[in-house]
Amino acid sequence: MSEAERVVPMRLQRFLARAGVASRRGSEKLMTAGRVRVNGVVVTQLGSKVDPACDIVTVDGREVQLAEHATYLILNKPSGYLTTMSDPYGRPCIASLVPTQTYPGLFPVGRLDADTTGILLFTTNGDASQQMLHPSKHVSKHYVALVEGMPTEGELNRLRKGIRLDDGLTQPAEVELMGEGEDRENTAIVGITIHEGRKHQVKRMCEAIGHKVIRLHRDSFGPLRLTDCAEGTWRLLTSDEVAQVEALVQAKGILPIV
Numbered sequence: 001m002s003e004a005e006r007v008v009p010m011r012l013q014r015f016l017a018r019a020g021v022a023s024r025r026g027s028e029k030l031m032t033a034g035r036v037r038v039n040g041v042v043v044t045q046l047g048s049k050v051d052p053a054c055d056i057v058t059v060d061g062r063e064v065q066l067a068e069h070a071t072y073l074i075l076n077k078p079s080g081y082l083t084t085m086s087d088p089y090g091r092p093c094i095a096s097l098v099p100t101q102t103y104p105g106l107f108p109v110g111r112l113d114a115d116t117t118g119i120l121l122f123t124t125n126g127d128a129s130q131q132m133l134h135p136s137k138h139v140s141k142h143y144v145a146l147v148e149g150m151p152t153e154g155e156l157n158r159l160r161k162g163i164r165l166d167d168g169l170t171q172p173a174e175v176e177l178m179g180e181g182e183d184r185e186n187t188a189i190v191g192i193t194i195h196e197g198r199k200h201q202v203k204r205m206c207e208a209i210g211h212k213v214i215r216l217h218r219d220s221f222g223p224l225r226l227t228d229c230a231e232g233t234w235r236l237l238t239s240d241e242v243a244q245v246e247a248l249v250q251a252k253g254i255l256p257i258v
C-alpha cells in the first residue's frame with residue numbers, strides 16, 4: 001500500500017511536511033502566507049484536512065505529492081559544516097555533503113554544532129523528523145566528548161542525576177568516564193547519552209561541572225550507528241534500519257494517521 005493510500009485524510013501541514021516541502025512549522029508558515037492551494041483554493045486555516053488520494057495540493061503553483069516511500073540517510077558529519085541546507089553567507093553547510101538532487105526535500109533531523117562531528121540523520125519525511133525530535137519521544141543520542149581536566153565521580157554524578165542549566169534542569173543522562181585524552185595532556189574522554197536535544201546541551205552540561213568540551217562526536221542516534229559510513233560521507237539506511245526508525249516512530253505514537 002502506498003503512503004498516499006495509507007494516510008487519508010490528513011492535516012494539510014502534515015501532508016506538506018510528509019511530502020518533504022518543509023518542516024511542519026515551515027509548512028504552517030507557507031499556509032498562513034497564502035502560498036498553498038487545495039483544488040485551486042488558497043487554504044490558510046491550519047486545521048484543514050486533505051485527502052491525498054484525490055485532492056490537488058499546490059505550493060506557489062507547483063503540485064505537491066506524497067512520495068511512495070520516505071528517504072532516510074545518515075551523514076557522518078565532519079567538523080566545520082553548519083547544520084543548515086543553505087547559508088546566506090556562503091559558509092560550508094551540510095547540504096553540500098548529501099545527495100539533494102537525487103532526493104529533493106531531504107533535511108536533517110535536528111542539528112549538530114559546526115564543530116561537532118558524527119551521525120546526522122536526514123529524511124524527506126518532515127513529519128517524522130519533527131516528531132522524532134520532540135522531547136517527549138526520548139530518542140537517545142550517544143556522544144563522546146574530549147574535555148579539559150579529569151572529572152570526578154561526584155561531578156559525573158551531577159550529570160547522571162540532571163543538572164541545572166540556564167534553560168532548566170536536564171533529564172538524567174547516562175555518563176561514563178572512558179579514559180584519558182590521548183593527544184592532549186590533562187584531558188579526559190567522557191561518554192554521555194542524553195534523551196533531549198537542547199542547544200549546545202552536551203557542551204553546556206560539561207561546562208556546568210567545570211570541564212570545557214574540546215571536541216565532540218556523536219556516534220549514535222536512536223537505533224542508528226555510523227557503521228560503514230566514513231567521515232564526510234553518507235549512506236542510505238538499510239531496510240532493517242528504516243524498519244527500526246519507523247517502528248520507533250510508531251511505537252512512540254509519532255505517526256498517527258490523521
Ligand code: URA
Nearest residue numbers: 113116200201202203
Ligand atoms: N550538544 C552540543 O553541545 N553540541 C552538539 O552539537 C550536540 C549536542
